[in-house]
Amino acid sequence: MSIVELRVPDLGDFKDVTVVDVMARSGERVSVEDALITLETDKASMDVPATVTGVIERIHVKKGDRVSKGTLIATVRTEEVEQTTVVAVPETAGDREQPYVETVTLGDEARVRTSGTPKAAPAAAAKQPAASPAAQPSAPAAEQPAARPAKRAPEPAFDVVVLGAGPGGYTAAFRAADLGLRVALVERSPTLGGVCLNVGCIPSKALLHAARVIEEAHSMGAHGLGFGTPSIDRNKLRTWTTQVVTRLTNSLSVLARQRKVEVIQGLGQFVDAHHIEVAQGAKRRVVDFKHAIIASGSEAARLPGLPDDPRIMDSTGALELPEKVKRLLVVGGGIIGLEMACVYDALGTKVTVVELTDDLMPGCDRDLVRPLEKRIRARYEQVLLGTRVSGIEPLRNGLRVSFAGDKAPEPHLYDRVLVAVGRVPNGRNIGAERAGVNVDERGYIHVDAQQRTNVEHIFAIGDVVGAPMLAHKASHEGKVAAEVAAGLKRRFEARVIPSVAYTDPEVAWVGLTEIEAKQKGIDCGKGKFPWLASGRSLALGRDDGFTKLLFDKESHRVLGAGIVGPNAGDLISEAALAIEMGCDAADIGLTIHPHPTLSETVAFAAEAYEGTLTDLYMSKK
């Protein structure tokens, strides 16, 4: 066992650098590569990792300190010292060394981010005998073996090339840059943000907000507040949605610039396992990389056999709000179809939804879908379940749609048809085979818990790796891939991923569902709180929602949650956190929630399970 001093490595041109973060703590065990501190100058930031394994005796720097080469960072008690990484460096003023102390500089492990060449000098290493302070008074830095660079093959231009700039891709690129890597982000579209920002989550939520305002204004008519029939200017609505999207996508470009992520516009395709060719018109550029992260996302699935007619739209076409849509058929009763149906209904279109299976939003618990189904059955022209579109005939005055199935209606004429039958992964447009990356027959790329494909230095994230196809899953995976590429020990370890339909009412769920519990034979407990007993819900003019929590019967830990009602999508986060943290019913029930809020209903559902709820009378069986 020995005490080793870990010191700041050669920082090249940098002196007097600020410590912006101290990750290591006294008494903690550190391993080789664990980051000890982060240094930052106006040009670069750098994690300084440990080069020995052991227990930290003492941290000698704090946030805000200014350090230079040789400043003592930490003393570590090691069982074994790697002979090749131990060198002696000069003592800096103020550092008092003790007998039997070995000193280590951390040069070759430091990860530097600059616009040019990394500045940290590689540390060649030579073991010193246990150095007495007198023996190493102030040898000049140039005489240190640490200054000798190792021989290396030519470096690729980029540490990481990210293919696709959706929520998965831009997150991965930004995280990798923040970790000091040289990053390129390849995107075929002129704007960053992928489906989510440009033609998905964001524009749809802007339109759903407009729909909500229309509906709330209308519903207040019954309570003495009349606004008259809304006048809808589709042009202005489109302009507003575009402005929301543009603000976000423009700020992504700024964030990329600030991080010195090089954005390369064009269609990217692998040439081999270390090169991607980016094509934009006649222009071609080949970029080479150490690591690649595939984040090519997904696109709307098409129904085979449909005529080629511009009145048959996917979600992107529907978001453009075409004029004169008196009658709309939405094919597909999943989240995207139902959200768009909600928008068109509020804008005054007669909507029909047709779904092949017997349920709307397959996979979600039936009780959660019921309030939504009840509401839309009362408002929409038709909700056809267990029914298939068997043909579409384009006519001058509309699209004549035929249906098949036990309850199929007669053919009907619609102005527009929205096909929202799922999404297919973009695994086939990237030349993956030339890099040796396996893509399955449906276009998915399979990855391990570190987001690695079958080719170790090539990662994949987001929709292209599979369900759930959600932006927040993509961005979390993006961070994991970037951190693993930067040499950190990370895995995708989220226990649960919440799902939300931003319909009216909103439907949100996370973790175990009752359907899943039944399939897996899990005997779970349930606490449910109906919103007709929630003061806040009634004050919003709604009594159709509820909050449900599922618990492990033995430990009372939360296993799953489902919420239906206004803002369910925001409320579900508390349940997700509870599951991640292993909370039990008492943890939630005893947490004081503000009154009157919808968030109280989460606590009430926990109390309902515990038998401590007073806002409802629960008969004791």
Ligand SMILES: Cc1cc2nc3c(=O)[nH]c(=O)nc-3n(C[C@H](O)[C@H](O)[C@H](O)COP(=O)(O)OP(=O)(O)OC[C@H]3O[C@@H](n4cnc5c(N)ncnc54)[C@H](O)[C@@H]3O)c2cc1C
């Ligand atoms: C209408 C709609 C509403 C949605 N609402 C929500 C929601 O509310 N919440 C939610 O979580 N999710 C929602 N989603 C899903 C969400 O948009 C996706 O899950 C998410 O965008 C996936 O992110 P990603 O990074 O994997 O890929 P994407 O966002 O699909 O981005 C992939 C990017 O890669 C680019 N690309 C592909 N191939 C290449 C290539 N060869 N070269 C260069 N670039 C390439 C594409 O142009 C695209 O920009 C919605 C989707 C739609 C369609």
